[in-house]
Amino acid sequence: MADTEYCRRTAVTGLSVSPTDAARLRELVDAWKRGCQLAVNEAWGVCHTRSEVQQLAYDRLREETDLGSQHAVLATHRAAEAIKRAREREGERPEFTTPTVAFDTRTMTVFDDHTVSLTTTGERVRCDLKLSDDGYQSRYLDDDEWEPAKSTLHYRDGEFTFHLGFRTPRPAIDSPTEGATVLGVDLGVENLAVTSTARFFGAGELNHRRDEFEEVRASLDATGTRSAARTLRQAGERIDRFVRQRLHEVANGIVAEAVEYDCELIAFGELSEAADLLPEAETYHEWLFERLLSFVEYRAAEEGVAVVEVNPEYTSQRCMECGFTHPQNRNLDESQFECLKCEASAHDDYNAAKNIAFRCVRRGPLSSRGLGAAACALQSGLVTPDDGFTPYAELSEAPRSD
Structure with a gap:
């Protein structure tokens, strides 16, 4: 196997x-x-x-x-x-x-x-x-x-x-039908992950500890003694343990969100493209994204949830409300999305997560794997291409558990 x-x-x-x-x-x-x-x-x-x-x-x-x-x-x-x-x-x-x-x-x-x-x-x-x-x-x-x-x-x-x-x-996962609900996940530098249901997983502590480690590394490398090398190794082991623990916490949180909203699919932006679309991302962040995706995959498998990747291009520029796409919709300095056409506003990472989920729906079933989705889960309801937004209160079976 x-x-x-x-x-x-x-x-x-x-x-x-x-x-x-x-x-x-x-x-x-x-x-x-x-x-x-x-x-x-x-x-x-x-x-x-x-x-x-x-x-x-x-x-x-x-x-x-x-x-x-x-x-x-x-x-x-x-x-x-x-x-x-x-x-x-x-x-x-x-x-x-x-x-x-x-x-x-x-x-x-x-x-x-x-x-x-x-x-x-x-x-x-x-x-x-x-x-x-x-x-x-x-x-x-x-x-x-x-x-x-x-x-x-x-x-x-x-x-x-x-x-x-x-x-x-890994537990066998039944292929979701074309009527499945998908949870979208946007990856980033300030927020490691944001879901289409508006759950935010900050990266502040990860970035802070990494910056501290790089300062220690620069200082100890300049010293060049055996004691400095030992101290650097110990510092590296500490940050590695912290990063693994944090990634497991985030992965568990993402999968818990999918289970709570009855999602059979979790959609990420393709990692090969996601980092390229983040001008502030470094090799370190690419590594974080890869590890997080692997943790989510095996944790999701235990819950019978499939994980897919979709093209993330323009998901940070497209308005989820009206579909208007423009680079100036996104204010990078304030992490805010404001549509130039319909004036809808949201946190830019949250808007991107919704678009990732919606793109998974709009592209149709994956014939090679039998995966498909009809609706994307938001915090307060479902969005489908045909019916638009439907609040959970109007659904016969609310996808959110008590």
Whole structure:
């Protein structure tokens, strides 16, 4: 089954490790960092796909490190991912200093007694998982529907933690009929996402923390000491955790909105076009949009909601009330949409979200996937091409739940 056909979760646990096993795991961490760096050095400027980097660097890793065969493979894959990200961000050659190691089902075994066996550079070690008081990890450990998947060992301040991955096949989604209702979502820089039902997910804290991190990065890069590099790494890990948590919150909120308004479809502007239409967007925002879309897709699948992308061109300039389209309808300085023809006004991101939903309706069914929509959900009613706006109070079955 393809990787995209799984829903994934991560349960963070502590590890109870004996002094002997701790030494073995530290040796593995050191060998892993060295192996990843060797693979990057070998492939930088030459190739970046997993298969290419593995073919190029695997033999060297086996000769020059103590990594076992499967961990050598995983290290080349990790190097390929780092190279790809650096290329996308036009960054410098990656440096592997973070004390982490990737595991898969060949290099780890999770047992029913909540212990885990891990491959090292020597003998395997078996450790107790230290579960949190609320026991949220048990929801996956003790549920046969979730199987262990790619995981990561972390070492910090003398302690080991294990980010234990799980996966389960995505629920099958019945193709929405042509009478489906669609929720439109507009992506942006000031507001990460705005729905056609007028729910706003701000990006202020994300942007603020990123700006702070860039200032710290500039200062520490200028210092150039090992201590500065360690501090920078820790700061980067903190912001990564915050970003992931925020994206999960936004994704859950978008899907909750679709469920509340009985939407069978969620429509985004095509990511390949969305960033180009935002003059203030950077590579960082493109990455945010991609991650958010992936989070929404697997969360929506659990609720039986499909996710589609539509052409976002002119959605920020078109008036949802009368259809008049003009660049000057949008006041970028005030984030306001004011139609030059009918004088209708709204927040520009909200207007764009409604247009994205409406475009999904107007383009008709997608014959290749059997998806179609007849109405777009707004905060107070439905909009259809034929009937116009209908308040929920006038519908026989209001799509909004109590």
